[in-house]
Amino acid sequence: MTTTIAVGMLGLGTVGSGVVMRLTQAARKIEQTQGLRLRLAAVAVHHLNAPRAVTLPIGTRLTDSIEAVVTDPKIQLVIEVMGTLKTAERAIVTALQHGKSVITANKDLMATAGEQLTALAQRQHCDLFYEASVAGGIPILRTLTDSYATDQVTAVAGIINGTANYILSAMTAGKTYSQALAAAQRAGYAEADPTNDVGGLDTTYKLMILSQFAFGQQLTIDQLAPQGITQLTAEACQQAAQAGWQVKLLAQAQRFGDQLACRVAPVAVPQTTALSQVKGVQNGVAVTSQAIGDSLYTGPGAGSTATANSVLNDVIVAAQQLVRQTCGRAFNQNHADLTVTRLADLSQRYLIFTDSSVLKLQRAANEGDFSLQRHTADCYETSVLTTAQLRQLAVDLASDGRELTALPIAFSTVTTTTAIKTTQPVHVAI
Numbered sequence: 001m002t003t004t005i006a007v008g009m010l011g012l013g014t015v016g017s018g019v020v021m022r023l024t025q026a027a028r029k030i031e032q033t034q035g036l037r038l039r040l041a042a043v044a045v046h047h048l049n050a051p052r053a054v055t056l057p058i059g060t061r062l063t064d065s066i067e068a069v070v071t072d073p074k075i076q077l078v079i080e081v082m083g084t085l086k087t088a089e090r091a092i093v094t095a096l097q098h099g100k101s102v103i104t105a106n107k108d109l110m111a112t113a114g115e116q117l118t119a120l121a122q123r124q125h126c127d128l129f130y131e132a133s134v135a136g137g138i139p140i141l142r143t144l145t146d147s148y149a150t151d152q153v154t155a156v157a158g159i160i161n162g163t164a165n166y167i168l169s170a171m172t173a174g175k176t177y178s179q180a181l182a183a184a185q186r187a188g189y190a191e192a193d194p195t196n197d198v199g200g201l202d203t204t205y206k207l208m209i210l211s212q213f214a215f216g217q218q219l220t221i222d223q224l225a226p227q228g229i230t231q232l233t234a235e236a237c238q239q240a241a242q243a244g245w246q247v248k249l250l251a252q253a254q255r256f257g258d259q260l261a262c263r264v265a266p267v268a269v270p271q272t273t274a275l276s277q278v279k280g281v282q283n284g285v286a287v288t289s290q291a292i293g294d295s296l297y298t299g300p301g302a303g304s305t306a307t308a309n310s311v312l313n314d315v316i317v318a319a320q321q322l323v324r325q326t327c328g329r330a331f332n333q334n335h336a337d338l339t340v341t342r343l344a345d346l347s348q349r350y351l352i353f354t355d356s357s358v359l360k361l362q363r364a365a366n367e368g369d370f371s372l373q374r375h376t377a378d379c380y381e382t383s384v385l386t387t388a389q390l391r392q393l394a395v396d397l398a399s400d401g402r403e404l405t406a407l408p409i410a411f412s413t414v415t416t417t418t419a420i421k422t423t424q425p426v427h428v429a430i
């Protein structure tokens with residue numbers, strides 16, 4: 001038996017167009033395998049007369065009234081793929097108040113107002129799913145919920161912004177920052193305003209959501225103090241690559257005991273790791289857990305059809321719950337109360353870039369009691385440094401008018417009690 005579910009959608013841009021395309025192409029399979037006919041009843045947009053990448057199915061209403069979609073009594077399920085914060089929040093609240101389940105790709109909103117929206121959805125016995133909000137086409141949230149149900153995650157390290165990874169990969173291959181950003185925008189990877197992509201905030205929102213699913217821990221932006229990629233040069237990316245690292249904007253959360261050490265920052269990822277090979281718009285989430293050990297989930301982190309696929313998988317689950325009348329269980333059930341610390345505050349190795357003289361650096365290293373290995377003209381690898389040692393090095397070089405760019409080397413962090421994951425520091429005279 002086939003059940004028809006009436007769906008409303010807010011937004012018909014990159015992701016919304018992908019949803020329409022996939023819905024049309026997969027209609028038969030969805031009916032055959034799920035017993036569902038998903039009827040797109042209405043779509044709300046901002047500019048009613050703007051040209052569209054897709055033709056809507058016959059019978060689908062195009063409107064510029066969000067209200068008309070989220071209050072339509074015939075619509076049972078609403079897809080929010082328009083972005084924005086306040087407008088999307090109001091729309092989702094109204095949809096839930098009208099008893100509709102909601103699927104969203106909006107990480108900004110789910111990271112900052114997810115708790116309240118989830119509570120409202122539960123009170124209304126509706127579903128609120130947001131798989132597409134993290135890592136685009138990779139089904140990482142449901143994997144963490146379902147496949148790690150009995151396991152304990154001890155670390156996640158993710159390349160979870162397609163735009164930033166695309167830019168860093170392109171700069172390593174010789175493109176300029178602005179060429180690479182423009183290409184990412186043309187491909188539909190970047191947000192309407194790419195500030196959050198390159199500034200690290202998009203990655204931060206996604207880590208906040210990932211952390212809830214992986215550790216049950218709610219994080220705040222303040223705790224993460226994110227850094228973006230805007231200060232990085234193509235030369236630094238290329239020199240790092242020559243020396244054996246890929247520069248990546250990495251989101252990390254690492255549990256030891258009841259502490260969770262977190263960071264969102266550009267780091268040098270050793271080329272010996274699989275994560276370093278995640279390039280272009282691809283995302284990668286490395287998960288370490290007690291039972292499974294190390295796993296890496298990779299796939300397209302942005303883009304029309306890949307993201308739409310995640311949206312539609314949520315739609316199918318929510319539609320099945322509607323049929324069974326079992327809606328209202330929160331997407332994430334994992335809750336913990338860990339002490340959040342900064343990975344940046346721990347001792348670790350760094351890749352540093354400076355045009356300082358070798359002699360000056362050698363003196364600074366001797367006085368600071370650490371060692372340096374020179375890799376390329378301006379690129380050096382330090383032994384394990386405390387933050388105080390790193391600060392002092394920057395001060396020493398600044399006194400000579402020299403600048404220092406320091407990239408933490410991923411997975412080189414040590415604590416006084418626990419070596420989370422470390423390799424031997426290299427002590428080679430320069």
Ligand SMILES: NC(=O)C1=CN([C@@H]2O[C@H](COP(=O)(O)OP(=O)(O)OC[C@H]3O[C@@H](n4cnc5c(N)ncnc54)[C@H](OP(=O)(O)O)[C@@H]3O)[C@@H](O)[C@H]2O)C=CC1
Binds near residue numbers: 010083105136190192
């Ligand atoms: N692009 C991607 O690869 C991914 C995006 N996401 C998320 O998905 C969401 C959508 O992204 P994307 O498709 O790229 O965005 P786009 O900018 O391509 O599309 C946004 C759509 O929403 C509509 N819209 C915007 N504001 C309003 C409003 N006030 N009222 C009615 N309609 C409105 C726009 O209408 P109009 O066309 O008329 O201007 C447009 O159709 C965002 O939350 C984004 O973060 C998540 C994962 C990947």
Ligand SMILES: N[C@@H](CC=O)C(=O)O
Binds near residue numbers: 161301
């Ligand atoms: N702008 C985002 C889109 C997906 O979330 C990205 O580049 O990753």
